[in-house]
Amino acid sequence: MPAHGLTSLVDQPVLLALTLIIVTSTLIFTCLKFKPPSHSQHKVLLVPPGSLGLPFIGETIGFLRALKRDKAQEWISKRVTKYGSVFKTSVLGCPTVFIVSATGNRFVFHSNDNSIMINHPKTIVTILGKHTMLELSGNLHKLMRGAVSSFLGPEMLRKYVGEMDLLVKQQLSLELGGKETVKAVKLLKRLAFRVTCALLFAIPPGSEQDLLLEDFTTTIRGLLSLPFNLPMTPLRRAIRARERICNRLSNLIRKRRKEVMEGRVSLKDDMISSFVNLRDENGKDIGDDVLIDNLISLMIGSHDTIMSLLSMLLRLIARNHVVRNGIIEEQEAILKEREGVEDDKLTWNDLQKMKYTWSVAQELMRMNPPVFGSFKKVVKDTSFGGFDIPKGWQVCWLANVTHTDKNNFPDPERFDPSRFMGPSKSFPPFSYIPFGAGPHVCPGNEFARIEVLLILHHLIVNYKWSEMVPDEPITRNPTPYPSKGLPIKLHPLEK
Numbered sequence: 001m002p003a004h005g006l007t008s009l010v011d012q013p014v015l016l017a018l019t020l021i022i023v024t025s026t027l028i029f030t031c032l033k034f035k036p037p038s039h040s041q042h043k044v045l046l047v048p049p050g051s052l053g054l055p056f057i058g059e060t061i062g063f064l065r066a067l068k069r070d071k072a073q074e075w076i077s078k079r080v081t082k083y084g085s086v087f088k089t090s091v092l093g094c095p096t097v098f099i100v101s102a103t104g105n106r107f108v109f110h111s112n113d114n115s116i117m118i119n120h121p122k123t124i125v126t127i128l129g130k131h132t133m134l135e136l137s138g139n140l141h142k143l144m145r146g147a148v149s150s151f152l153g154p155e156m157l158r159k160y161v162g163e164m165d166l167l168v169k170q171q172l173s174l175e176l177g178g179k180e181t182v183k184a185v186k187l188l189k190r191l192a193f194r195v196t197c198a199l200l201f202a203i204p205p206g207s208e209q210d211l212l213l214e215d216f217t218t219t220i221r222g223l224l225s226l227p228f229n230l231p232m233t234p235l236r237r238a239i240r241a242r243e244r245i246c247n248r249l250s251n252l253i254r255k256r257r258k259e260v261m262e263g264r265v266s267l268k269d270d271m272i273s274s275f276v277n278l279r280d281e282n283g284k285d286i287g288d289d290v291l292i293d294n295l296i297s298l299m300i301g302s303h304d305t306i307m308s309l310l311s312m313l314l315r316l317i318a319r320n321h322v323v324r325n326g327i328i329e330e331q332e333a334i335l336k337e338r339e340g341v342e343d344d345k346l347t348w349n350d351l352q353k354m355k356y357t358w359s360v361a362q363e364l365m366r367m368n369p370p371v372f373g374s375f376k377k378v379v380k381d382t383s384f385g386g387f388d389i390p391k392g393w394q395v396c397w398l399a400n401v402t403h404t405d406k407n408n409f410p411d412p413e414r415f416d417p418s419r420f421m422g423p424s425k426s427f428p429p430f431s432y433i434p435f436g437a438g439p440h441v442c443p444g445n446e447f448a449r450i451e452v453l454l455i456l457h458h459l460i461v462n463y464k465w466s467e468m469v470p471d472e473p474i475t476r477n478p479t480p481y482p483s484k485g486l487p488i489k490l491h492p493l494e495k
């Protein structure tokens with residue numbers, strides 16, 4: 001596999017040292033011109049305990065290295081033990097407060113005095129664009145979210161099931177036909193990208209899709225990288241890839257506008273067609289820059305997370321016979337019930353019966369969530385847990401830590417899908433948050449569920465598989481996946 005974003009810088013000492021020298025001198029120069037915020041002249045703030053690390057770089061390198069090795073939880077737990085559940089550090093170019101509790105998550109998602117605004121780290125905003133839905137608030141957020149949600153709501157999802165099923169079957173037979181081994185991560189990434197491109201954006205399989213996927217893979221590696229736009233860094237490569245993506249999407253939007261005007265496609269056909277017709281509260285067009293940033297976020301959000309969840313599921317199924325047998329039993333029962341049904345496509349009702357399979361996915365997301373957490377910016381001095389958090393700092397919500405808190409999930413190290421099987425789930429609010437929470441909670445969670453279940457169904461009823469690399473470690477970049485790409489041996493099942 002090519003070097004991943006973080007590896008290229010974090011694991012190459014000479015390049016790293018050179019980068020640090022250039023960056024530090026630039027920042028020292030900037031700092032000489034920097035005026036401290038006015039509040040520090042008047043009031044002594046009681047900021048949380050912790051270490052801001054090296055000047056400017058802070059603790060970014062250690063944090064990113066831990067994240068990449070899927071050890072962020074240990075990195076955080078070490079600091080929680082030393083400083084408590086509210087601690088300060090400095091990562092990704094900004095002093096940061098980690099708040100490690102369900103009440104902390106609630107505070108970050110729902111600060112009701114507007115002291116916390118969405119503002120992701122510089123690398124994320126540079127790559128997703130400043131108009132990404134994740135950064136928007138107010139009317140424009142409502143408008144974009146409404147447009148996206150109308151394609152991800154139950155009515156549309158019921159419509160997608162058959163189409164998605166057909167697509168998944170076709171792609172799997174194209175990709176796996178006659179093969180004895182396959183690298184599952186690449187396969188699942190391509191598959192998830194093809195499904196969302198075809199169903200949500202009406203971009204058919206072909207060279208356009210392949211070139212987009214190649215560039216998206218490069219942009220994703222820059223999302224959580226050192227925030228320095230220098231030659232040969234993951235961020236610089238990601239920015240170049242984003243420029244190419246913008247050109248392609250801009251052409252696509254122009255083409256789709258024309259098709260909508262000529263009545264050749266309907267606004268309901270796909271998200272791009274619906275986006276081009278959006279108007280703000282004054283009846284004005286939404287600019288192409290807003291549309292492009294949101295398409296980029298959607299294209300990344302809708303395939304990388306699914307690749308991550310599915311590759312971790314395939315790895316788990318290869319290792320855990322109890323889970324494997326449970327899933328086989330459930331999926332074969334569905335096949336059996338469908339015997340004699342003429343239309344061979346799975347239906348919405350079939351998916352509702354896959355309760356055990358989905359609870360395995362939910363338990364996996366508890367122990368290893370695809371999105372580890374996220375950052376928000378403090379725009380007004382605020383406080384939490386008796387500590388002041390100054391304006392300009394960032395706060396971080398985390399999924400891993402509340403997911404493995406024994407107060408929320410007894411015996412948290414035990415893999416136990418039955419936690420999600422009961423009639424009512426009794427987790428405290430904001431303790432299980434693989435899809436986030438608050439106004440920016442993931443609108444694609446149900447879409448993700450049906451896609452994951454369909455893909456898993458077709459794999460499990462047609463193949464057995466075994467891992468080719470024993471004890472393959474997990475990497476996070478930024479979603480978790482087996483670091484060597486999960487090469488597997490396929491054993492087609494007799495029909």
Ligand code: HEM
Binds near residue numbers: 305371433435437
């Ligand atoms: C297993 C799959 C997925 C996981 C774990 C996941 C997780 C998340 C999380 C944690 C957030 C909140 C981020 C934040 O607050 O900073 C989010 C937001 C979002 N997700 Fe997902 N996601 C998944 C699949 C999808 C899919 C399939 C789509 C689209 C088809 C999608 C579209 C979005 C969008 C548009 C947002 C931004 C919403 C807003 O800002 O209002 N996601 N997702």
